[in-house]
Amino acid sequence: MSDSLADFSPSLQHIFKELLQFDTVSRNPNIALIRFIESYLNELGIDSQLIMNDEKTKANLYARLVPQTEGGVMLSGHTDVVPVDGQNWTVDPFKLTELDGKCYGRGSADMKGFIACVLESVPRFKESNLRLPLHLAFSYDEEIGCLGVRSLIEHINSSPEKPTMCIVGEPTNMEPVYGHKGKVAMRCNVHGHPCHSAYAPQGVNAIEYAAKLVNKLTDLAEPLKEQQDERFDPPYSTLQTGVIKGGTALNIVPEHCHFDLEMRYLPQADHSASLNALQDYAKNTLEPKMQSVNANTGIQFEVLASYPPLLTDPQSDFAQWVANWSNSQNFGTVAFGTEGGLFDEAGVATIVCGPGSMEQGHKPDEFVSVEQLKSCHHMLENLRDWMSE
Numbered sequence: 001m002s003d004s005l006a007d008f009s010p011s012l013q014h015i016f017k018e019l020l021q022f023d024t025v026s027r028n029p030n031i032a033l034i035r036f037i038e039s040y041l042n043e044l045g046i047d048s049q050l051i052m053n054d055e056k057t058k059a060n061l062y063a064r065l066v067p068q069t070e071g072g073v074m075l076s077g078h079t080d081v082v083p084v085d086g087q088n089w090t091v092d093p094f095k096l097t098e099l100d101g102k103c104y105g106r107g108s109a110d111m112k113g114f115i116a117c118v119l120e121s122v123p124r125f126k127e128s129n130l131r132l133p134l135h136l137a138f139s140y141d142e143e144i145g146c147l148g149v150r151s152l153i154e155h156i157n158s159s160p161e162k163p164t165m166c167i168v169g170e171p172t173n174m175e176p177v178y179g180h181k182g183k184v185a186m187r188c189n190v191h192g193h194p195c196h197s198a199y200a201p202q203g204v205n206a207i208e209y210a211a212k213l214v215n216k217l218t219d220l221a222e223p224l225k226e227q228q229d230e231r232f233d234p235p236y237s238t239l240q241t242g243v244i245k246g247g248t249a250l251n252i253v254p255e256h257c258h259f260d261l262e263m264r265y266l267p268q269a270d271h272s273a274s275l276n277a278l279q280d281y282a283k284n285t286l287e288p289k290m291q292s293v294n295a296n297t298g299i300q301f302e303v304l305a306s307y308p309p310l311l312t313d314p315q316s317d318f319a320q321w322v323a324n325w326s327n328s329q330n331f332g333t334v335a336f337g338t339e340g341g342l343f344d345e346a347g348v349a350t351i352v353c354g355p356g357s358m359e360q361g362h363k364p365d366e367f368v369s370v371e372q373l374k375s376c377h378h379m380l381e382n383l384r385d386w387m388s389e
C-alpha cells in the first residue's frame, strides 16, 4: 500500500492543497497566497510583516516566534513558481492530485511542499518552550533572478533580532546542500551602422563585431579552468553565450546585434575580472574601430540577473546539525542557484535542504513524494526538539 498524505497528516494535506491552488507563476501577483499564510499564522496568534513591491501586488512575508532574543533559525522558501505554458501536463497544475504516493502540482517540489511542511509544524513550535527564536521568511520573484528576497533581507538586516542560521527548503531530496555557484547573466548590445551590402566598408557590421566579442568570451573562459574546486560540477567557473540575434537581410550591413552571456562562478573566484576584461576589450579595442567609420556606433552591456554563490563549511556546527536533523550525511553542492547565497552574504549561515527533487522541478507533472514530505516533517520535528531543549 502506498503512502497517503491524508493518513499521515490531514492538516498538511489541507495546507498543501491550499498553497498549490494559488497560481503564483512569477509574472502573477502572489498576494492572495501571502494573505492566506498571514491569516493562518494570525489564527495561531503570530504576527506577520509583509514587505510589498511598489505596486502592492506581491509581498514577502516575515514572521518570528518567541523568544525575543537574537539569533535563532530561519526557515525560508519562495512562493513563486515557473510557468506551465507549452508544457504537457496530464493533471491540473494548480490543484493537488495525489496518486501512488506522489503529490502532483506546479510548485509541489519547487517549493510549496516545503512551505506546507513548515506551516504545518508552526502550531507545535508555538506550543514548545523555545530557547531560540524561529523565523519564517517567504519570498516572491525567486524564479526570475532572486529579486523579491532582497527587500526581505534588508528588512531582516535592519531588525535587531537577526537569525544566525537558515534552512532554505529548495528540493534536494532532503539531503543537505552547503554550496552552489554564483551567476551573472548579461546582455551585450552592439549598435553598428547600416548601409547596402554592396558598400559594406562604409557600414559598421554589428554582427561581425558581436562575433569578435563572442570569440573573446570563449578565450576568457579558457583560463577559468585553472582554478578548480572539486566540490562543484564542473569544478571551475564557466562563461558562455546562450542567445544571439542580429541582422535583417543579406543585402544590408546589420545595424543591430545582441547576445546574452552567462557566467557561473565558484564561490572563491573573482568573477568580475573576466567580465571586466570583456567590457574593456569592447571599449578600448572595438569601439574606437567602429567609431572611426561612424561616430554613432557603440557597444553596451547590461546585467539581466545575478545571484551570489553559497558556501557554508560542511564541518560547521550548523551544517552538522542539519545533517542530523535530516538524517542524511550526504553533503553536497547543487548546480542550480538559490536565495541562500544572498542570506549567506547577509551573514546568515545557510544550508539548503528540502523535499522533492529538481529532477521534477520546472517540469510538466511536477511532483513531490509523500515520503519526502514525511522526511521534511521529521527534520522540522528534530529542529523543534533541538530548539526547545
Ligand SMILES: [Zn+2]
Binding pocket: 078, 110, 111, 142, 170, 171
Ligand atoms: Zn526554487
